Amino acid sequence: MSEDKPGHGDEPTRPSGPDGAGADGELSDEQIDREAPGVEDVEELEAAEAEVAEEAEVDEDKVVATPTRRRRAGSRPAGRPDDSPRSGESTRSRADAERARAAELRDKRSLGRFLREVVAELRKVIWPGRKELITYTTVVIVFVAVMVALVAGLDIAFAKGVVAVFG
Known part of the structure; x- marks a missing residue:
């Protein structure tokens, strides 16, 4: 009986490569079922x-x-x-x-x-949970606050620059 395929004693064993595939690169039925679950029938x-x-x-x-x-x-x-109809078909x-x-x-x-x-x-849609929602909201509020501070700082700097240049 093979160690690769328990319960399949009458099937010949294939040497497997480093990735678990057979020598010819084919996967066993069990490996295919394990890697690609889906329709059983x-x-x-x-x-x-x-x-x-x-x-x-x-x-x-x-x-x-x-x-x-x-x-x-x-x-x-x-x-x-x-324009001619196919056999048995009308246009x-x-x-x-x-x-x-x-x-x-x-x-x-x-x-x-x-x-x-x-x-x-x-x-x-995968809706966020309560914890994720609080985290996302906090990140957005912090980002908006930083952008407001940046724009306000640039506004003040430009205003002082205009006053300095044009008096």
């Missing part, structure tokens, strides 16, 4: 990846041609017209595309969505 991870890929595919279908894209489409070879009208874009803009500009996003961002 591979099927769960694959399902999540498939869901993200599906969402990306759906979002890709929502792209509306902009004038730049239309100009580029006109310069494509004649053998592949951009949507310009009015439908503009309505969809207007609805999307309304959703982006809504006050409710803005407030929900503000609350979501505020939940991500």
